[in-house]
Amino acid sequence: MPDLPGPDDGVIAELPISYQAREIYRLLHETREQPLTMREIREALAHIGTQEQLDRRRRELNRYFVIEKVARGVETRYRLVSMKERRPDGDLGISERDRAAVLRHGLCAMCGSSPLVDGVRLQVDHKIPKEWGGTDDLENLQPLCEECNRGKKNLFASYDGFAEEFRRAMEFDMPQQRIGEFLKAVQPGEVRSDVLELVANAGTYQEDWQKRLRELRVLGWKIRVRRQKEGRRIRVYYRLVEWHEWPDGNLRDELRRRERLRGY
Numbered sequence: 001m002p003d004l005p006g007p008d009d010g011v012i013a014e015l016p017i018s019y020q021a022r023e024i025y026r027l028l029h030e031t032r033e034q035p036l037t038m039r040e041i042r043e044a045l046a047h048i049g050t051q052e053q054l055d056r057r058r059r060e061l062n063r064y065f066v067i068e069k070v071a072r073g074v075e076t077r078y079r080l081v082s083m084k085e086r087r088p089d090g091d092l093g094i095s096e097r098d099r100a101a102v103l104r105h106g107l108c109a110m111c112g113s114s115p116l117v118d119g120v121r122l123q124v125d126h127k128i129p130k131e132w133g134g135t136d137d138l139e140n141l142q143p144l145c146e147e148c149n150r151g152k153k154n155l156f157a158s159y160d161g162f163a164e165e166f167r168r169a170m171e172f173d174m175p176q177q178r179i180g181e182f183l184k185a186v187q188p189g190e191v192r193s194d195v196l197e198l199v200a201n202a203g204t205y206q207e208d209w210q211k212r213l214r215e216l217r218v219l220g221w222k223i224r225v226r227r228q229k230e231g232r233r234i235r236v237y238y239r240l241v242e243w244h245e246w247p248d249g250n251l252r253d254e255l256r257r258r259e260r261l262r263g264y
Helices: 019-030 038-044 051-063 096-103 146-157 160-169 175-186 193-201 209-218 251-262
Strands: 065-072 075-083 122-126 141-145 222-230 233-242
Touching: 019 038, 019 051, 019 075, 038 051, 038 075, 051 065, 096 122, 096 141, 122 146, 141 146, 146 193, 160 175, 175 193, 175 209, 175 233, 175 251, 193 209, 193 233, 209 222, 209 251
Parallel strands: none
Antiparallel strands: 065 075, 122 141, 222 233
């Protein structure tokens, strides 16, 4: 397997991973001889992320590196071993096991068409495009028919210039912040509802992502909504008109405080 590149090596800089993942790599690279527990990793990097966020970013490295789990006493330590082999196109690819798991129900995740009933062909799609930092992890994969997959690719192609801004937005724990940061990046342009839903769900699934969007208005943000008929569907677009700096402290507590003041 390939040798481990240094934290500042160009190979690392080219990987589509988050800033926190790069810092975790740096720490694991520096402590290869004395591997750390996840608790120690969180303590060392508490200034760049929460516990949940750092756990998620540590797993992000699994796509590119062999990270050995070493049991010592009651705790598991993480030792950086090597960089994984990559295919000539630079992609590690989706395993046949994961591909089968994604396609097992035989239905398109967007329109519900099936090969048996509708004669469509299903493809494995990345919910978050790889160009935007999406991975081959199972939770980022879904089955789409060719037509839906083509439409989704065309949609995201229209936002290609904002891939880096999307990655930065994903570094925020709170869905309100992910939504807000992406709207700021696209400003004065619009964002279609399904893209914004993806942004909201990129960290953890949001049962009501539109409520998270409305909560930005509690913070004084102004967001314009536009509806447009496209074929047989009504599409909804959002455009940020005015925004404010994020409040200090816990965002969830601040939202509750302001909602109480408004009598919600």
